[in-house]
Amino acid sequence: MIKPISITAIGSVSPLGDSLDEVWSNYKKNTHFFQKKIFVKEEEWVASLSKKSIAEIDKLKQSDSKYKNLDNTVLFALLASRMAMKMAGWTAQDNFGINMGSSRGATALFEKYHQEYLQESKASTLSSPTTTLGNISSWLAHDLQTQGPEISHSITCSTALHALLNGIVWIQSGMVHKFMVGGSEAPLTPFTLAQIKALKIYSNSVEDYPCQALNLKKKRNSMILGEGASVACLENGITQNALAIVEGVGYATEILKHNISISSDAECFQRSMKMALGNTNPDEVDVIVMHAPGTIKGDLSEFKAIEKVFCNKTPSLTTNKWKVGHTFGASGALSLEFAVLMLLNQEFIPVPFIESTKPLKIRKIMVNAVGFGGNAVSILLSK
Numbered sequence: 540m541i542k543p544i545s546i547t548a549i550g551s552v553s554p555l556g557d558s559l560d561e562v563w564s565n566y567k568k569n570t571h572f573f574q575k576k577i578f579v580k581e582e583e584w585v586a587s588l589s590k591k592s593i594a595e596i597d598k599l600k601q602s603d604s605k606y607k608n609l610d611n612t613v614l615f616a617l618l619a620s621r622m623a624m625k626m627a628g629w630t631a632q633d634n635f636g637i638n639m640g641s642s643r644g645a646t647a648l649f650e651k652y653h654q655e656y657l658q659e660s661k662a663s664t665l666s667s668p669t670t671t672l673g674n675i676s677s678w679l680a681h682d683l684q685t686q687g688p689e690i691s692h693s694i695t696c697s698t699a700l701h702a703l704l705n706g707i708v709w710i711q712s713g714m715v716h717k718f719m720v721g722g723s724e725a726p727l728t729p730f731t732l733a734q735i736k737a738l739k740i741y742s743n744s745v746e747d748y749p750c751q752a753l754n755l756k757k758k759r760n761s762m763i764l765g766e767g768a769s770v771a772c773l774e775n776g777i778t779q780n781a782l783a784i785v786e787g788v789g790y791a792t793e794i795l796k797h798n799i800s801i802s803s804d805a806e807c808f809q810r811s812m813k814m815a816l817g818n819t820n821p822d823e824v825d826v827i828v829m830h831a832p833g834t835i836k837g838d839l840s841e842f843k844a845i846e847k848v849f850c851n852k853t854p855s856l857t858t859n860k861w862k863v864g865h866t867f868g869a870s871g872a873l874s875l876e877f878a879v880l881m882l883l884n885q886e887f888i889p890v891p892f893i894e895s896t897k898p899l900k901i902r903k904i905m906v907n908a909v910g911f912g913g914n915a916v917s918i919l920l921s922k
Contacts, residue, residue: 544707545774545781549876551577551765552615554586554863557595557622563880569891571862573749573763576727583640584742585727585751586765586864608665610645611725613678615768620679620719620722627717627772628780631684635717637676638690638705639770640698642868642910645670646728675723687715691763695910696830696865698722698871699769699922700918704788707771716775722869735764740834743768750834752860753890757840763795763835765864769872783879786903787919789814795913801837805844807915808907812848815917823920825898826887828874828906831858832865841907854905855898861890871908878904882922 552555554572555565565572575582588596596614600606608615616639629635639686652666666802676689688709694701699722701738706718742749742761751761777784791810793802801807816824827845831838846851859877866873881887881901889895902922 542711544710544711544785545776545778546771546783546785546879547774547778547780548623548626548772549769549782549879550619550626551767551769551873551876552588552592552595552618553769553866553873554588554765556589557592557618559880562876563884566699566877566880566888571750573750573864578732584763586763588766608669609667609678610669611766612641612645612723613675615725616675616679616721616723616767619721619723619768620683620772623719623770623772624683625741629717629772633685633717634687634715635685635719636687636689636706636709636715637679637685638692638718638720639676639679640692640694640701640702640722640868641672641675641724642695642698643724643726643731644672644693646726646731650728650730651775673913683737693868694914695912696867696870696914697908697910697914698868698907700871700875700906700916701772703771703809703875703918704790704916708787710773710775716841718773719770720773721768721770721872724867724869725766726764726867727766732764732841735762738779742833746859748892750833750861750864751892752831752858753838753856754893756841757835762836763833763864766868767863767866767873768882770867771872771875783882783920783922785918786921787815787817787819789917791915793913801840801909801913803840803843804847805834805840805909805914805915807909808841808917809846811915811917812844812905812907815919819903819919821849822852823902824849824905826855826857826878826881828878828904829856829858830907831860833860840882855887855896857887857889857895871906871916874906874908876905878920887899915917
């Protein structure tokens with residue numbers, strides 16, 4: 540692709556916790572992190588932050604008068620980015636770039652301000668600056684005091700991995716040497732839940748594992764929404780403090796026949812995975828962290844794409860959505876964190892309700908993400 544890029548730090552806040560040790564400990568448990576919550580008189584499965592993480596977010600919100608009016612998408616990203624910056628040992632003088640994306644942006648605030656407008660026929664003073672998509676990266680730049688480029692975007696559920704693509708391009712252009720990338724999402728709001736339920740893909744399961752992501756024999760859709768943010772620090776070359784190396788990147792978009800679907804064998808994933816592999820022998824990939832949203836068509840089409848690309852030897856397959864749900868724009872970054880943790884600990888985390896082969900060693904992992912619009916991204920990582 541590219542010359543190697545090092546991931547030197549990862550910070551996240553999610554239902555799994557807010558430190559890499561806590562997150563890894565919770566990955567090793569065969570339990571999910573869903574709970575039932577009431578949205579407009581109806582109970583729905585969701586994966587929300589822990590009480591401890593919510594307390595940290597509240598503390599952050601009260602730490603600066605300007606932060607009191609920010610949406611959780613921004614606050615999640617602020618907390619995760621502070622952790623990543625500390626781990627990487629970066630300072631404001633590094634003038635690193637920031638690309639922090641979100642699929643839906645300031646969902647809760649937008650709904651709040653719109654409701655106020657309907658009731659009062661006027662908009663609140665801060666309704667525009669606090670709900671624009673660009674306010675995520677701009678607040679990160681303000682908080683971390685960096686003067687490098689700051690970019691915000693929404694490319695639906697592959698947003699975070701597209702941010703990683705952007706960071707790599709900036710670094711390899713020579714215009715910056717370090718880039719902070721990731722995604723943040725706080726979608727647990729009544730209107731967002733209603734939208735996803737309208738698509739007939741939301742889980743109403745009473746099973747032990749209500750999200751059946753990667754179960755290719757399931758008879759009903761089982762997507763569940765989660766919230767969180769994850770941020771990775773990228774540096775040029777192979778550094779001594781690298782957690783993992785980005786060896787290859789791939790991307791593709793396919794022409795759609797329906798607004799939310801991809802082809803039955805996910806042509807976009809086939810192309811993105813082949814691009815990410817480059818000259819790497821597919822047999823060298825030990826694990827794939829799949830996008831696998833828990834829908835019948837979504838899970839199966841990605842699996843068929845993997846079969847076509849890795850025809851001689853299918854890598855060990857896993858996903859984290861059975862545990863933390865689908866976090867939209869943050870999901871690719873949380874999958875990246877999952878992959879890095881498996882590389883570091885040399886332990887494969889399977890999906891407990893399906894049969895899977897465990898690799899003898901974990902040397903290379905591919906991470907997939909795709910969103911509405913058929914915009915797939917694949918990232919190849921190595922130790």
